[in-house]
Amino acid sequence: MFGTYLRRELVNRRKQTIIIAVGMALAIALVIIVNSVSSGVKDAQASVLQAVYGVGTDITVTQPATAETASAQQGPGGGRRFDFGAGAGTDTGAGRTVNTSRLEPTRGATVMDSTALTTVTKVPNVSAAAAVLSLTNTSFSGTLPNFQQRGEGGRGQGGTSSAPPTGGADGAGGSSFTVDSFSVIGLDPAGKSVGPLSSVTLSGGRAFSSADKGKDVVVLDAAYAKTQSKAVGDTVTIGGTEFTVVGIVAATGSDSTTAANAYIPLDVAQKLSAQTDKISSVYVTAKSSNDIAQIKADLTKALPTATVSTQADLASTVSGSLGTAGDLIANLGTWLSIIVLAAAFLIAILFTISGVTRRTREFGTLKAIGWSNRRIVGQVAGESVVQGVIGGVIGIAVGLIGVLVVNLVAPTLSGGVGNGFADAAGRVGREATGGSTAAPGGAGTGSGFGGAGGFGGGGGRFEAAGRTAASTTDIVLHAPVTVWVILIAVGLAVLGGLVAGAIGGWRASRLRPAAALRSVA
Amino acid sequence: MYTLTNVTKTYTQSKRNVTALNNVTLDIPDGQLVAIQGPTGGGKSTLLQMLGALDRPTSGTVQLESSSLSGLGDAKLTAIRATEIGFVFQGFNLIPTLTAQENVETALAPLKVTAAERKRRAAEALASVGLADRGNHLPSELSGGQQQRVAIARALVKDPDVLLADEPTGNLDEETRDEIMDLLEGLWRDRGLTLIIVTHDSAVAKRAQRRLHIKHGQVKDVA
Numbered sequence: 001m002f003g004t005y006l007r008r009e010l011v012n013r014r015k016q017t018i019i020i021a022v023g024m025a026l027a028i029a030l031v032i033i034v035n036s037v038s039s040g041v042k043d044a045q046a047s048v049l050q051a052v053y054g055v056g057t058d059i060t061v062t063q064p065a066t067a068e069t070a071s072a073q074q075g076p077g078g079g080r081r082f083d084f085g086a087g088a089g090t091d092t093g094a095g096r097t098v099n100t101s102r103l104e105p106t107r108g109a110t111v112m113d114s115t116a117l118t119t120v121t122k123v124p125n126v127s128a129a130a131a132v133l134s135l136t137n138t139s140f141s142g143t144l145p146n147f148q149q150r151g152e153g154g155r156g157q158g159g160t161s162s163a164p165p166t167g168g169a170d171g172a173g174g175s176s177f178t179v180d181s182f183s184v185i186g187l188d189p190a191g192k193s194v195g196p197l198s199s200v201t202l203s204g205g206r207a208f209s210s211a212d213k214g215k216d217v218v219v220l221d222a223a224y225a226k227t228q229s230k231a232v233g234d235t236v237t238i239g240g241t242e243f244t245v246v247g248i249v250a251a252t253g254s255d256s257t258t259a260a261n262a263y264i265p266l267d268v269a270q271k272l273s274a275q276t277d278k279i280s281s282v283y284v285t286a287k288s289s290n291d292i293a294q295i296k297a298d299l300t301k302a303l304p305t306a307t308v309s310t311q312a313d314l315a316s317t318v319s320g321s322l323g324t325a326g327d328l329i330a331n332l333g334t335w336l337s338i339i340v341l342a343a344a345f346l347i348a349i350l351f352t353i354s355g356v357t358r359r360t361r362e363f364g365t366l367k368a369i370g371w372s373n374r375r376i377v378g379q380v381a382g383e384s385v386v387q388g389v390i391g392g393v394i395g396i397a398v399g400l401i402g403v404l405v406v407n408l409v410a411p412t413l414s415g416g417v418g419n420g421f422a423d424a425a426g427r428v429g430r431e432a433t434g435g436s437t438a439a440p441g442g443a444g445t446g447s448g449f450g451g452a453g454g455f456g457g458g459g460g461r462f463e464a465a466g467r468t469a470a471s472t473t474d475i476v477l478h479a480p481v482t483v484w485v486i487l488i489a490v491g492l493a494v495l496g497g498l499v500a501g502a503i504g505g506w507r508a509s510r511l512r513p514a515a516a517l518r519s520v521a
Numbered sequence: 522m523y524t525l526t527n528v529t530k531t532y533t534q535s536k537r538n539v540t541a542l543n544n545v546t547l548d549i550p551d552g553q554l555v556a557i558q559g560p561t562g563g564g565k566s567t568l569l570q571m572l573g574a575l576d577r578p579t580s581g582t583v584q585l586e587s588s589s590l591s592g593l594g595d596a597k598l599t600a601i602r603a604t605e606i607g608f609v610f611q612g613f614n615l616i617p618t619l620t621a622q623e624n625v626e627t628a629l630a631p632l633k634v635t636a637a638e639r640k641r642r643a644a645e646a647l648a649s650v651g652l653a654d655r656g657n658h659l660p661s662e663l664s665g666g667q668q669q670r671v672a673i674a675r676a677l678v679k680d681p682d683v684l685l686a687d688e689p690t691g692n693l694d695e696e697t698r699d700e701i702m703d704l705l706e707g708l709w710r711d712r713g714l715t716l717i718i719v720t721h722d723s724a725v726a727k728r729a730q731r732r733l734h735i736k737h738g739q740v741k742d743v744a
Binding site: 008 | 573596600607612
């Protein structure tokens, strides 16, 4: 009788069934889509983080920048500068060709004492830890006017010399420079279990080994090697030293780049950058994911001035459209799901209550002929649950179609990490042009080019390596559907039906048969 | 069958106490056909609810055979309604989404009856009221008289001891009224039921063995 009555009610009260089912279907579909896209965004964030921090890094320890440390990295006048002596470079007749390279801590990535690594490894439940030094190699090459040949002619300030300027890149006193920078990470060549190289794939040559300590060998990021046309066996100048390329690595993600353009042994990096016994970060792997919170607490206690970040903390640092998508899902998507779900529940409850009220005589009659409250509550709840399940099934179908559409559209999200490491992974080759009309000041005794200016001459052009704010990675969003998502959807549909049925059934059970019959007499 | 002793029922209606039954004492023997008449608001429906175990008196006792309806809990009253009492209502009160056959079957749902047995008995009950060929029709596809026949079949399918009919012909024309009364009378006679009919219609009341008149909550036999 239960099944027959239930079927007849659902079929013959089609309008109510459809409205409740559609409401529930919309909510369930939205939950599935938001959940799947959210998982996809999380995976993408993890992929970005993995590209930067490597596989298995649960916690990172860094030193926050202070006003002192930040200014200490800059030259006088607030900018970075290259200084050339009077005899610097090679005289080519028409001008002097200069070429220099410098390795220094990445702007924003403050260094700390390498004893931090020892401190970290002593913290309980730390499985592995690796220290890295995040650096930027900046090279300057170009042609300057031959100031010595020009003698006194170049002493005028702001190009006030009576003799027309000669020499330089354009033969008229101009200059042409290329300023190129790329990111370098110094790391322990023996450590492979944790750190930026733990997630890469070797696409050429070999990986670091403990024998590489103290050697001028470099492993290049595949994308960077391609842009610089470098292969295994070639040499790269880092901090004025020739390094031999022993390996080329690529990120495991399809379009990802690795954490830096170049990787060199830590001890060599410290020496070349004059950062003896200094490191930028420590990568930490916990023995168990359950230990992460406690390790973070212990590390914060052991290294009070350091910044200790878990993967969850780091996820919030992902920027770009990926960060925006993450925020959108976390805020709008989640709230929209909750609101639509609540609305669907409310619709189901209101329609069920309304149905019970409309069926007062029906339930009163059934009670009069001997139906127990339990049987009537079961009937009402059964109808609601089936309506919810119908909505759930439709919602799952619609949700899966929605997820399929997302995966077919496959939007590309760009993500980056806006901290020191990301800065280190800045891309090279951004071109900027500038010109000046005066001859270089102070000519004849050497030139000083700094961030504060100081250009003169008959016009010049320089290429500057731009540094992007973050290491950006393009990732195609894939929204996964898991069994859990389906189970959650079914659970919500059944729950919605149960809640509506319980409330409707409760109202039905409170009807006294006599009153129910009297109310319609 | 029924023994009512000093039954009083009061309601609170719009913050006012209404005495629907006032110290009613009444015996209704087995197998009697009783008509209850009286003005609107005189207490007819309330008396029927007491007899039908749908409500309890404020004071006094209602005895059905050996069961004291006034002292039983809801579950026991529900069980008595499911097995011993059949109801027929003025508005038929059929479930609109169920067929005639299924409506009759609802009366057997609370009983431990197999689905096959339920279907068989419902079909027999429909046949006994002359609707053997209307089992698959929805109430909306039946006339008023046919709907009341389905309601009577529903009341009788469980073989109750007593049949309570609240204005069973109130919504029917004269011809159909007589048909329904003929049917009820025939069933009463054939099955040995106790049949209690609340009616405004004197033509219906005249067919009863015994006529009760209820006014201001007090019941009197009409000679």
